[in-house]
Amino acid sequence: MTASAPAEAPRQARSRSVSRRNACEARAGLLLATPFLLLFSVFTAWPVLQSMFMSFTDTRIRDIRTPFAVNFVAFDNYAQALSDPVFLRAALNTAIFVVVGVPLTMAAGLAAAVALDKGITRFRGVFRMGFYTPVVTSIVAVAVVWRFLLEPDRGLVNNVLAWVGIDGPNWLGDTRTSLLSLIIMAVWRNFGTSMIIFLAGLQSVPWSLHEAAMLDGASPWQRFWNVTLPILRPTLLFVMVTTTIGYLQFFEEPFVMTQGGPLNSTLSASMYTYQQFGFGNYGLAGAMAYLTFIVIVIVTIIQFRVTRES
Amino acid sequence: MMQRTRARLWLYIVLTIMLLVVMTPFIWMVLGSLKGQGELLRVPPTWLPENPSLDNFSRLFDRLTFGRYFFNSTFVAVCVTAGNLLFCSMLGYALAHLNFPGKKIIFGAVMGTLMIPGLVVFIPQFVLVVNLGLADSLAALILPFLVGPFGVFLMRQFFLGLPRDLLEAGRIDGASELGIFFRVYLPLAGPAMATLGILTFLASWNNFLWPLVVAATERTYTLPVALALVSTGQNQTDYGLLLAGACVVVLPILLVFLFFQRFFIEGIASTGIK
Numbered sequence: 001m002t003a004s005a006p007a008e009a010p011r012q013a014r015s016r017s018v019s020r021r022n023a024c025e026a027r028a029g030l031l032l033a034t035p036f037l038l039l040f041s042v043f044t045a046w047p048v049l050q051s052m053f054m055s056f057t058d059t060r061i062r063d064i065r066t067p068f069a070v071n072f073v074a075f076d077n078y079a080q081a082l083s084d085p086v087f088l089r090a091a092l093n094t095a096i097f098v099v100v101g102v103p104l105t106m107a108a109g110l111a112a113a114v115a116l117d118k119g120i121t122r123f124r125g126v127f128r129m130g131f132y133t134p135v136v137t138s139i140v141a142v143a144v145v146w147r148f149l150l151e152p153d154r155g156l157v158n159n160v161l162a163w164v165g166i167d168g169p170n171w172l173g174d175t176r177t178s179l180l181s182l183i184i185m186a187v188w189r190n191f192g193t194s195m196i197i198f199l200a201g202l203q204s205v206p207w208s209l210h211e212a213a214m215l216d217g218a219s220p221w222q223r224f225w226n227v228t229l230p231i232l233r234p235t236l237l238f239v240m241v242t243t244t245i246g247y248l249q250f251f252e253e254p255f256v257m258t259q260g261g262p263l264n265s266t267l268s269a270s271m272y273t274y275q276q277f278g279f280g281n282y283g284l285a286g287a288m289a290y291l292t293f294i295v296i297v298i299v300t301i302i303q304f305r306v307t308r309e310s
Numbered sequence: 311m312m313q314r315t316r317a318r319l320w321l322y323i324v325l326t327i328m329l330l331v332v333m334t335p336f337i338w339m340v341l342g343s344l345k346g347q348g349e350l351l352r353v354p355p356t357w358l359p360e361n362p363s364l365d366n367f368s369r370l371f372d373r374l375t376f377g378r379y380f381f382n383s384t385f386v387a388v389c390v391t392a393g394n395l396l397f398c399s400m401l402g403y404a405l406a407h408l409n410f411p412g413k414k415i416i417f418g419a420v421m422g423t424l425m426i427p428g429l430v431v432f433i434p435q436f437v438l439v440v441n442l443g444l445a446d447s448l449a450a451l452i453l454p455f456l457v458g459p460f461g462v463f464l465m466r467q468f469f470l471g472l473p474r475d476l477l478e479a480g481r482i483d484g485a486s487e488l489g490i491f492f493r494v495y496l497p498l499a500g501p502a503m504a505t506l507g508i509l510t511f512l513a514s515w516n517n518f519l520w521p522l523v524v525a526a527t528e529r530t531y532t533l534p535v536a537l538a539l540v541s542t543g544q545n546q547t548d549y550g551l552l553l554a555g556a557c558v559v560v561l562p563i564l565l566v567f568l569f570f571q572r573f574f575i576e577g578i579a580s581t582g583i584k
Contacts, residue, residue, distance in 0.1 A: 021481070022409070024487055025408050025409055025410065025487060026408075026409060026410040026411060027410075027487075028404070028408060028410075028486075028487030028488055028491075029404040029408035029409065029410025029413065030404075030410050030411070031488065032400040032401060032403060032404040032408070032488070032491065033400070033401050033404050033405075033410070033416060035396075035397045035400065035457075036397040036398065036400060036401040036457045036462070037401075037416065039393075039397065039453070039456050039457045040420065040457050042438070043431075043435060043438070043453060043454040043456075043457075044423055044431060044454075044457075044458075044459075045419065045423070046434070046438075047430075047431040047433075047434035047435050047438065048423065048426060048430060048431055048434075050434040050437075051430050051431065051433055051434045054433065054434065064437050064440055064441070065440075065441065067434075067437055067441075112325075112328070115321055115324075115325055116325075119318065119321045120318065120321055120322060120325070123322075126329075127325055127329055129568070129571055130329045130332060130333055131328075131329070131332055132571075133332070133333065133336065133564065133567075134332065134335075136512055136516075136563055136564065136567045137336075137516070137559075137560045137563070137564070138515070138516040138518065138533075138534050138537075138556075138559045138560060138563070139516065139518065139534075140518055140534040140537045140538045140541070140556075140559065141339070141534070141537060141555070141556035141557075141559040141560045142335065142556075143541070144339075144537065144541050144552045144553065144555070144556045145335045145336075145338060145339045145342075145553070145556055146335060148338070148342070148549060148552075148553070149334075149335060149338065153353055154351065154352075154353050154355060155355075156334070156338060156355055159353075159354045159355060162354075188332065188335075245425060248427075249427045249428065249429070251429075251519075252518075252519075255519070256538065270427070270429055273429050274429065274432075274519075277429075277432070277433055277436075282433050282437075285429075285433055286430075286433060288429075289427060289429040289430040289432070289433075290430060292427050292429065292430075293425070293426055293427055293430055296425055296427065297425065300425065
């Protein structure tokens, strides 16, 4: 007892200084977090909660100054959205866009990445940059150019098709080709992103595995399927999830190219949600936006489950 | 060996064709912006302009005040980028290296919003901006984008990769906590800041739905808004004007991209794998 008494004082002092330092660290942490948290609470967190609240009320544009003096309508907006044939059509269009567009985007990105990674040595940077260019350009500018290229008579696409004797359709004006045109445009605009991520993922495929496979007489195609793809699986999952999340919110292409037409053939769920906002049906639009969010969460969970199991 | 060389040659040919197809809209845009209306309406279309002139561009800047929109776009993008760089790196560092109350909740809440569709927050943000009296102001185009979850994610990942020893060393030297962040860690964050900066600048420059709804007069239009309005307004069949407008929107950002592309591509790749 008596022996430990002199040792007690410095230990206390040390623990005091540790706790003072911890308090100091906590204060610095909070201080550094504050500006972000203020802006984030006001412009993101609060709106997320408010739109959830809105989706359960009959909020309309006239309530804009008094967003809380509205009637609670429980799940009416959700029921209305799900029984609206136009919304269901929009959901179907979105589903087609995702189911066709995501694999095409990934395949184009992966093909470009594999070709640039091992196939060639010179001009790699030029190709990489060229393929990525559509990603960095404004959709509004892209739309101006693409509408022009896709015009039935004057457009470059149909003139090129005419060289090989094909009578090109009225791409954006025909219900049979309008959604397809937007899918092709989206693949063009987005495959550069997946290419870049695949290129990074390919760095983790060791060349020694390819050499071993080559010694066993594997063809390039077999090596791709049995060496490259399995190692690339986490990257594939990441690209699939992020591309799907993006494509489920398919909005800009129809908005700038077709306004959802002709005959709703390119109307997407987000596009219709935005139209409801434009009509002043804020509650209904909020419910539709949350339905998209729910689908995003479910699809993401399924993708993680399925790829983990197989 | 012979076979390998031939395969490689084919690959170059295929890649070159792909590159041409991908770049065609841009080539077409630039060439078309130099043509007159008569030439643009011709069937079949011409490739090279017969009498190249900058007439479309001068109409864009003289008659339609595209200079003003150019300034607005640049100003908004610079402010948004600066905000993200500063605030996201501050929080990212705090989340990576400091202990403070509520840390886990903050991280969870911020990352949780990464998956939320833009349209979910769109309407309340619009209501908020109107009620704050900010409608049709440049502030309304800046404030909602001043911080974002992606920046925090990126900066936190980066700071986690820097050794904690720097922090301990700084403390032993008697530096303040904030001093350690601003003088030790932040100067090391160049690559991550470059990536975040370019990505944010791009996103802001190309952002168009929010400004289209919030900007109501020519005073606050950004370039994409102006171009969208021209392409649906009374000039919508003035193809030369539209293509020149598309050039003005696309070419500056393309130059920025060319200049920074090394950081850019490495940065996207690193957020992709982690």
